[in-house]
Amino acid sequence: MTDWMMAIAILLPVVSGLLILAIRNYFARGVIVVVTALVLIANSLLFATKGPLTYTPPPGFDWALLITILDYAILITYIIIGFKYRNWLVLIFSATQLIPLLYFEFIMKAHVHPEPAFVVDHLAIVMTLIISIIGSLICVYAIRYMRDHEEHLHLEKSRQSRFLFWLVLFLGAMNALVFANNLHWMYFFWEVTTLCCYMLIAHDKTKIALQNAARALWMNATGGTAFILGIIYLYATQGGSSALSVQNIIGGNVHGAAMLLPVALLCYTGCTKAAQMPFQSWLLGAMVAPTPVSALLHSSTMVKAGVYMVLRFAPAYAGTYLSTAIAVVGAFTFFGASALAISQTTGKRVLAYSTIANLGLIIACAGINTPLSIAAAILLIIFHAISKGLLFLCAGAIEHQIWSREIEDMEGLAAKAPLITLITAAGMLSMFLPPFGMLLAKWVALEAAYRVPLAAILFILASSLTIVFWTKWLGRLLEVVPKLGWPLEKLSPSYSVPLWTLFIAVFVVGIGIGPIYQSFIASATSNVISGLSAIVASNWSDIVLASSGAKAGAAILGAFPVWSLYVVLGIALLLPMLFFGLKPTQLRQVYLCGEQTGGVDTDEWLAEADVKTKFILGGYYFQGTVGEKAFNPWVNTVAILLLAIMIGCGVIVR
Amino acid sequence: MNELTIVIATIVLAPIVGGLLFGIDRRITARLQGRYGPPILQPFYDFFKLLGKESIVVSKMQLVWIYCYLILMIASLLCLILKADFLVLVFLLGFAGVSLVLGGFSTKSPYSHFGANRELLQILAYEPVLLLLAIGIYAKNGTFLISAITSREEPLLFSLWPLFLAVLYVLTIKMRKSPFDIATSHHAHQEIVKGITTEFSGPFLAIYELAEWYEIVLVLGVIVLFWANPLWVGLVIAFAAFLLELVVDNIAARMTARWMVRLSWSIGLILGIVNIAYLYITKGVF
Numbered sequence: 005m006t007d008w009m010m011a012i013a014i015l016l017p018v019v020s021g022l023l024i025l026a027i028r029n030y031f032a033r034g035v036i037v038v039v040t041a042l043v044l045i046a047n048s049l050l051f052a053t054k055g056p057l058t059y060t061p062p063p064g065f066d067w068a069l070l071i072t073i074l075d076y077a078i079l080i081t082y083i084i085i086g087f088k089y090r091n092w093l094v095l096i097f098s099a100t101q102l103i104p105l106l107y108f109e110f111i112m113k114a115h116v117h118p119e120p121a122f123v124v125d126h127l128a129i130v131m132t133l134i135i136s137i138i139g140s141l142i143c144v145y146a147i148r149y150m151r152d153h154e155e156h157l158h159l160e161k162s163r164q165s166r167f168l169f170w171l172v173l174f175l176g177a178m179n180a181l182v183f184a185n186n187l188h189w190m191y192f193f194w195e196v197t198t199l200c201c202y203m204l205i206a207h208d209k210t211k212i213a214l215q216n217a218a219r220a221l222w223m224n225a226t227g228g229t230a231f232i233l234g235i236i237y238l239y240a241t242q243g244g245s246s247a248l249s250v251q252n253i254i255g256g257n258v259h260g261a262a263m264l265l266p267v268a269l270l271c272y273t274g275c276t277k278a279a280q281m282p283f284q285s286w287l288l289g290a291m292v293a294p295t296p297v298s299a300l301l302h303s304s305t306m307v308k309a310g311v312y313m314v315l316r317f318a319p320a321y322a323g324t325y326l327s328t329a330i331a332v333v334g335a336f337t338f339f340g341a342s343a344l345a346i347s348q349t350t351g352k353r354v355l356a357y358s359t360i361a362n363l364g365l366i367i368a369c370a371g372i373n374t375p376l377s378i379a380a381a382i383l384l385i386i387f388h389a390i391s392k393g394l395l396f397l398c399a400g401a402i403e404h405q406i407w408s409r410e411i412e413d414m415e416g417l418a419a420k421a422p423l424i425t426l427i428t429a430a431g432m433l434s435m436f437l438p439p440f441g442m443l444l445a446k447w448v449a450l451e452a453a454y455r456v457p458l459a460a461i462l463f464i465l466a467s468s469l470t471i472v473f474w475t476k477w478l479g480r481l482l483e484v485v486p487k488l489g490w491p492l493e494k495l496s497p498s499y500s501v502p503l504w505t506l507f508i509a510v511f512v513v514g515i516g517i518g519p520i521y522q523s524f525i526a527s528a529t530s531n532v533i534s535g536l537s538a539i540v541a542s543n544w545s546d547i548v549l550a551s552s553g554a555k556a557g558a559a560i561l562g563a564f565p566v567w568s569l570y571v572v573l574g575i576a577l578l579l580p581m582l583f584f585g586l587k588p589t590q591l592r593q594v595y596l597c598g599e600q601t602g603g604v605d606t607d608e609w610l611a612e613a614d615v616k617t618k619f620i621l622g623g624y625y626f627q628g629t630v631g632e633k634a635f636n637p638w639v640n641t642v643a644i645l646l647l648a649i650m651i652g653c654g655v656i657v658r
Numbered sequence: 659m660n661e662l663t664i665v666i667a668t669i670v671l672a673p674i675v676g677g678l679l680f681g682i683d684r685r686i687t688a689r690l691q692g693r694y695g696p697p698i699l700q701p702f703y704d705f706f707k708l709l710g711k712e713s714i715v716v717s718k719m720q721l722v723w724i725y726c727y728l729i730l731m732i733a734s735l736l737c738l739i740l741k742a743d744f745l746v747l748v749f750l751l752g753f754a755g756v757s758l759v760l761g762g763f764s765t766k767s768p769y770s771h772f773g774a775n776r777e778l779l780q781i782l783a784y785e786p787v788l789l790l791l792a793i794g795i796y797a798k799n800g801t802f803l804i805s806a807i808t809s810r811e812e813p814l815l816f817s818l819w820p821l822f823l824a825v826l827y828v829l830t831i832k833m834r835k836s837p838f839d840i841a842t843s844h845h846a847h848q849e850i851v852k853g854i855t856t857e858f859s860g861p862f863l864a865i866y867e868l869a870e871w872y873e874i875v876l877v878l879g880v881i882v883l884f885w886a887n888p889l890w891v892g893l894v895i896a897f898a899a900f901l902l903e904l905v906v907d908n909i910a911a912r913m914t915a916r917w918m919v920r921l922s923w924s925i926g927l928i929l930g931i932v933n934i935a936y937l938y939i940t941k942g943v944f
Contacts, residue, residue, distance in 0.1 A: 451802065454796050460934075467785070475756050475759050480763070482764045484719075484765065572750075577722065577726050580721060594770070595769060
C-alpha cells in the first residue's frame with residue numbers, strides 16, 4: 005500500500021508528464037491531465053486518512069545512484085543554459101554547486117543513506133494536500149488556458165505538451181521534496197523544482213522570458229549552493245549517515261555549536277526560494293510566464309518549498325538569536341513588499357508582491373518560534389495557497405477577457421464580467437479581511453508576535469499597507485456607470501471548475517477551520533514543536549465575539565467563534581447582494597456639476613467649449629513614495645544587511 | 659443582565675448617544691463661530707427626513723457596501739461592549755472602513771472617487787495606531803481581551819499615555835474634524851463637493867449617518883478603555899477628548915491627505931513604538 009502511495013505521489017507525475025510529451029493531441033492530453041489530477045487528489049486524501057508514515061524504497065533498485073546521476077544532469081543542464089545564453093551569473097552559481105557536490109561525493113566519499121529515506125509526518129501531509137489538490141486544479145486550468153494562449157500568439161507549432169510536462173512534473177518533485185528525510189535527496193528534489201521553474205518561466209522564449217528565467221535560475225542557485233555547503237558542513241562535523249537525516253537534525257539529536265551554521269545556511273536557501281527580499285526580483289520576473297505558472301509557483305509549489313524549509317527546521321534554531329533574526333528578516337519582507345505593492349499598476353505584480361509579503365509573514369512566524377506562531381504559519385500556508393491560487397486563476401481569466409494585465413484596464417470589470425469579478429472580489433477580500441482564514445492566521449500571528457516586538461511592529465505597518473493595495477484594486481473593478489442588468493459571461497469548464505472549486509474552498513476551509521484545525525494543523529504544529537495544542541486552542545477561543553458561555557464551549561477550538569463572524573459577514577454582504585432589488589427608475593446619473601450629456605448611464609460630459617468628452621478616472625499609485633525606483637534601494641539595502649545578520653547569527657552560539 | 663439584552667440595548671442606545679453627541683457638536687461649534695446653532699435633536703430630525711426621501715441610487719453595489727458598513731460598525735461596537743478581543747474589534751472596524759471606501763468606488767463618479775481615495779489614506783493613517791494600541795494593551799495584560807482591561811485596577815493611561823496621545827488624533831480622523839476632514843466634511847470647507855458621500859442620498863445617506871453615530875460611540879469607547887476602573891473617570895476623559903476635538907476643529911485648517919499620512923506615520927508611530935519599546939524593556943515578555 006505505502007509503496008503505491010509513494011509511487012503515485014512522486015512517480016505518477018513523471019510518468020504522466022512523459023505520456024503528455026509523447027501524445028500530442030489536445031483531447032488526449034486533457035484526459036491524461038484530468039486523470040492524473042484526480043488520482044493525485046485521491047492519493048493525497050489517502051495520505052491524510054492513513055496518517056503519518058515512514059518509507060524507504062525496497063532494495064533491488066539503486067535509487068541513490070539514479071538520483072546522483074540526475075543530480076549531475078541537472079547541474080550540467082544549468083551550465084549548458086549558462087553557456088547558451090552567455091549568462092555568467094548562472095555559470096558561476098552552477099559551478100559553486102557542482103564543485104562542492106563533486107567534493108562531497110568523490111573527496112569526502114560520502115555515500116550516506118539515512119533511513120528512513122522519506123518521513124511523511126503531519127506537516128508533510130498538509131503540504132502534500134496543498135500540492136496535490138491546488139496544484140492539480142491549476143494543471144486542469146492550464147489545459148484550456150494554454151490553448152487560448154497559443155491561439156492568441158498564433159504559434160505554428162504547438163508547445164502545449166512541453167508546458168504541461170514541466171507543470172505536472174513539478175507536482176511530483178514538490179511531493180518528494182516535502183516527504184524527503186534524506187537531506188541529500190531533498191537537495192536533489194530542490195534542484196528539480198528549480199529546473200521546472202526555469203523551464204516554465206522561459207516557456208514563451210521571448211527575450212524577456214529568457215532573461216527572467218535566467219535570473220530565477222541564478223538566484224535559486226545561490227540557495228542551492230548554500231544548501232550543498234550546509235550538507236557538507238553537517239557531514240564534516242557530525243559524520244555518519246544520521247547527520248543528514250532531517251528528523252535527526254530537528255529532533256535535537258545533532259547537537260552543539262556546529263549545528264547552527266548549517267541551519268542558517270538552509271534558512272538562507274529557503275529565503276531565496278521563497279523570494280524574500282532582496283531576492284524578490286526573480287518571482288516578479290516570473291510574471292512573464294503564462295498565468296498557470298504564476299498560479300502554481302505562488303500557491304502550491306516553489307515558494308512554498310522555501311517556507312516549508314524554514315518551518316521544517318524551526319526546532320533546530322528555537323531559542324537562538326538566529327530565530328529572532330529570521331523573524332525580523334521575514335517581517336521586514338512583509339513590510340517592504342506590502343509597501344511596494346501599492347505602487348504597482350499591473351495586477352499580477354500586485355499579486356506577486358502580496359505573495360512575497362505573505363511568505364515573509366510565514367517565515368517571520370517560523371522565526372518567532374512559539375507553538376502559536378508555528379500554527380499561524382501553517383494556517384497561512386494553507387489559506388494563502390487557496391486564496392492566491394484562486395486570485396491567479398482569476399487574473400488569467402480576466403486577461404483572457406480583456407487581453408490586458410493592467411489594473412487601469414480592469415476598470416468597470418463588474419459590468420463586463422460579473423462572475424469573474426465576484427470570484428476575484430471574494431478572493432481579494434479573503435486575503436485581508438475578517439472572518440477569512442488569512443486574517444484569522446494574521447490574528448494568531450499577532451497574538452504570538454510580542455515575543456519579537458520589532459516583528460510585531462513591522463506586522464502592523466504591513467497589515468495597514470495591505471488594506472490599501474487590495475481595496476484600491478477592488479475599487480477599480482467596481483467602478484461602473486449607472487446601469488442595471490449585467491449579462492453573465494460564459495466560462496469554459498476548464499476555467500470554471502478550478503475557479504469555483506477554489507472559491508468554495510475559501511469558504512469551506514474558512515468556516516470549517518475548527519475541525520480542520522483539530523484533525524490536521526494541531527498535529528502538524530506539534531510535528532514542528534511538540535506539546536502545544538492546548539495553548540493554541542485556548543488562545544483561539546478568544547476570537548469569540550460573544551458570551552462567556554460560548555467561550556467555555558469553544559475552549560477546545562470549536563467551530564462557533566469563527567462561525568459568528570461568518571454570520572456577520574453573511575448579514576452584512578450576502579443578504580443585501582441577494583435581496584436588494586432596484587428598479588430602473590431609481591437610477592440617476594452621477595454628479596458632474598450638471599455638465600453631463602446623454603442618458604443616465606453616460607460617462608460623457610461637456611468639457612471646454614462644450615466639446616463632448618468621455619471622462620476618465622485613474623487610480624492612485626504613489627510612485628514617488630513607494631514606487632520601485634524610489635523604494636527599492638532602501639529596502640534592498642536593509643534586506644541584505646538583515647540576511648547578513650541572519651547568517652552571522654548562525655555563527656554566534658546562542 | 660444576559661448578553662442578548664446587552665446586544666439589543668447597545669444596538670438601540672448607541673445611535674441615540676451618538677446622535678446626541680453630534681447635536682452637541684453642532685451646537686457648540688455654532689457658538690464657537692458666533693452663531694446660535696440648531697437644536698440638540700437636529701441630527702435626529704435630519705435622519706428621519708432623509709429616511710422619508712425618495713430612494714435614488716447610482717449602482718447596486720453602492721447600497722450593498724453602505725449597508726455592510728453599518729452592520730460591521732455595529733459588530734465592531736458589540737466587540738467592545740461584550741469585552742471581546744481588541745484585535746478583532748480593530749479588524750472589524752478596518753473592514754467597515756474598507757466597505758465605505760468600496761461604496762465610494764462603486765460608481766464612476768469623480769467626486770466620490772476623490773473621497774474614496776482619501777478615505778483609504780485615512781485608514782492608512784489610523785489603522786497602525788489602533789493596532790499599536792492593541793500591542794500596547796498586550797504588553798500590559800498579556801492578552802488582547804477587553805475584559806482583561808476592564809478588570810484591572812490600574813488605568814492603562816498611566817503606562818500607555820503616549821499611545822493615548824496618538825489615539826486622540828485617530829479620534830480627529832474618525833470624527834471627520836479639521837485638520838483631518840479630508841474624505842468628507844460636516845462643514846462646507848470641501849473642494850470636492852461632498853467627497854465620499856457625494857453619490858449617497860435619501861435613505862442611504864441616512865444609513866451612513868447612522869453608522870457614523872455608532873462609530874463615534876465606538877471610538878469614544880476605545881478612549882474610555884484608557885481608564886476603565888472606575889468607569890466614570892474614563893467617560894469624563896472621553897467626553898473631554900470629544901470637546902477638545904471641537905475646539906481643534908474650529909482653530910485648525912484642513913490639511914492634505916499626504917500630510918496626514920506623513921504625520922501619522924512619523925509622530926504617531928514614534929509615540930506608539932517608544933511606548934511599546936519601553937514596556938518591553940522594563941517588563942519583558944509574558
